[in-house]
Amino acid sequence: MSFEILEKDLAGRIGRLRTRSGIIETPALFPVINPVKQIISLSDILDIGFNQVITNAYLLKRHYGDLVREVGVHKLLNWDKPIMTDSGAYQLLMYGKVEVSPDEILKYEIDIGTDIGVILDIPTQWGRPKEAVVLEVEETLRRARAALVKAKVWDPEHRMLIVGPVQGGDKLDILGYSATKMGELNFDIYAIGSPTTLLEEYDFSTIVRMIATVKARLPPGKPVHLFGAGHPLILPFAVAMGVDFFDSASYVLYARDDRIILRDRTVRLNEIKVDRIPCNCPVCRKYSVKELMSTNKAERERLLAIHNLYVLWEEIQEIKARIKEGTLWEYLEEKAGGDARVKSALLALRKGLRALLKVIPDESGRVRALHITSLESLHRPEIIRHVERLLNNYEPPQGCIVVVLPGELLDRPYIRDPLIYWLIDQLISNDLLSKVHIIINNPILGPIPYEISEIYPLSQHEYPEPTPNYLRLHAHHLLRKYLIKLRSKGFNGIMVITKDYHEKIINELMGLGFKGLVILKARSRQELYSLIPWIVKEISGIQCSNQM
């Protein structure tokens, strides 16, 4: 297999794809090269940091024909690194027809020495009736099967990697069907049909839902390309959902329109009211906004396109760094914090990741704290997993009394807090430990059995303080569920020490059916300390009937 996955975070991964012109490190963005008129030189693109480009085999064929067969696409572009070629499907989408057959273009891609070739499929036009899309997807599938057969004949050594596009657009049922069927064919790379229209409408959440639909159905080990989504607002979300490749013509299309891509937004040059663009790329270091405005159109377009590519490079590099740090989720929340449409994408991603949970690595070895900043943070895979384990798999110790301690007054990891140490020590020396199950009620994560309190992320997390009530609700529900589980395991006494005295919570505790219920208030660590002897004494007076 030519694709190797090296690191993972969420459903995102860092990988290496071997092509005959070299290795592509993923996630990777392929700048789109116009073979006829390219406004940035390929050496500039290499300097910026891109090691791969995508160009268009259909345009190459129309404009240069057999010349490219003779010299090869690498020589023609003067680029000895990996090249992907699109097939003319985009032109089919734009102009309704192309003057080339699927076989012809595939043969041409192989002949010109493309490293990665896309088959000529039928891209889904936006707003097209469902019946038509179904027919087109079936046609794409037929072409896909045919292409794989032909490729074996024309490229017996399998020198060109071949891309199978998944179409269906925002019609998720068709898209899902297409993904399932394409996934059964042995393509080297899968691609998701172009969501460019969605990108222009800032509808990032539909893009995320499209990716989720496709990723849940494709073989997880295969690389996935997302067509036409080259913007920093969507890139990290697509990567987090498992997309490995992107192409971008946006850098030049935006530049043509005097639009500047920034990490968290797009701004028109004439809307920038400060003297310098807040960016340290070589273009922005050299030119003030005024200077850019007074440059002639062609040169300005070139400069802004270079700037845009620098920003895209930095974005990809940041995403890679985040995957390696294990902080991709935090990065997504950062992006979502400042833009409601990106927040919609986070909400969609939260759902989408659930279906991908099986391919998301278990992070129990991590050391860096995860940050809980919103209700969405509580749905990150690490926490979903913890909750499922706690409620379904975790086997609490034997005993009959639950002691719930207030997390706000204890230091993490709880197991190493001297106060807990002392409590455990007292219970042991009075031979009482076997009666008791000690849990710490964390304001955010809810009940944490002290035995597992060092496991990731139960001690490695940060949350805002003072903690907003809306963030505490999750903890509260979870405590309730866990206590019901304990009740069913034979625990019948409960001592709850809380920092704040909520009547609602007390009423709920009373409704759980414990025979003995003690609720105590400890407003400070000092007060909690002073309660320990009393707790121990109280426990010593209880007989566990289930242990008799």
Added chain:
Amino acid sequence: MSFEILEKDLAGRIGRLRTRSGIIETPALFPVINPVKQIISLSDILDIGFNQVITNAYLLKRHYGDLVREVGVHKLLNWDKPIMTDSGAYQLLMYGKVEVSPDEILKYEIDIGTDIGVILDIPTQWGRPKEAVVLEVEETLRRARAALVKAKVWDPEHRMLIVGPVQGGDKLDILGYSATKMGELNFDIYAIGSPTTLLEEYDFSTIVRMIATVKARLPPGKPVHLFGAGHPLILPFAVAMGVDFFDSASYVLYARDDRIILRDRTVRLNEIKVDRIPCNCPVCRKYSVKELMSTNKAERERLLAIHNLYVLWEEIQEIKARIKEGTLWEYLEEKAGGDARVKSALLALRKGLRALLKVIPDESGRVRALHITSLESLHRPEIIRHVERLLNNYEPPQGCIVVVLPGELLDRPYIRDPLIYWLIDQLISNDLLSKVHIIINNPILGPIPYEISEIYPLSQHEYPEPTPNYLRLHAHHLLRKYLIKLRSKGFNGIMVITKDYHEKIINELMGLGFKGLVILKARSRQELYSLIPWIVKEISGIQCSNQM
């Protein structure tokens, strides 16, 4: 007055401070220059984009003495732009004493030609007993009064701007007292005593509370400096609370420790697991991580310090751009999204801004949409103001029937939605409009009277879709309050058209005491359209007793 405020967003502002060595554009960061050993040249600092520096008069005096009096501080540093000098207070804080009197250092600052001089105060040591802090603050106040008197004698033409530090640290009552008292003295600039310890502990929320305490008590037109808070995670929050100046030694202190400042975090060089730092500054463009690691310590320190300054420059530039765009709040939420400790700062800022509401500009002329991404977004000044106006000042039209339409099915601005147009048209032609108050129930902002639906931000906002329930609660509470207001104004009939049918909401509506209550469901725009004739007919059958 030498300080002119040009633009505002939240309590932040863009301003111009005139000094005798030129104008400082605020918000401005003063890189700290060590007059004895400076690892980055001042020409590098100028190139990066800083037009002002801060250095230490006490160190200048100890190391160069009267030489600086002769040549002047600008010549000594070879820097003809604005210079601020600190007074030795930092050394007092670090070493417990300084060998200079407040008078001596003030005279020295004036003599050497400092543009902005800080008086020698008593900085508040962290963790110091309250009684001691009170005494020290009183001493600082005595010194402050004396300094202003002396400055008039020694600098009769007022060539040096003079800085009055507000001390008290995290003891907010003392800090507030100090701010009130200092605010009564006529300093050119006020400074907030150094929260460096808090910064090191990532306790950004206490820094925000300190700023809020001080800003609420100082004359709003005066510039405010925050000592020792040079990190992109706190800068935008401090600016949003009204801080204009910063100094930073962090760029070099962090570099000494191989720490790299990034826009949203600090990373140790050896913790970066990617080949290139995700940054486009000239240092990061030139050197890979590996190359930086293998450079000798002194050169690496210099390179990382330069990188850190580039990032700080970009941050200040970004903040300026955000103020001009009017999107500083969105930027704060972005920062808060990825870091729980920064989220705490946002929570503190939300409270702090309430006290500053009077200095926050009214944005009713804005056109750019505000983004609602969290519950905190609903507490931004624009929304607080709208809610207060709606509930307290807005005079609803005469009438007896309230019609509540579902915002989800309508386009903003609602007043221009053809459906609303048609409804109004029908009511007018049947001479019914005077009976009816039409409000649109926006899923996030709650009741929007159609008459004011074009006023900022009632049509200019974005929220995530599908909208999470926790974001809808605010709207729900507000609708209830507004309906109670309408009830008290004599409205006694209500027709509610909703998209979703929540029993809880219906029960609540029933409890509001309207005599007539009609609840209808419209799941689509189409259904809503079809209800309009019915609504009109229904209204025509009602007599308004209060209008008879």
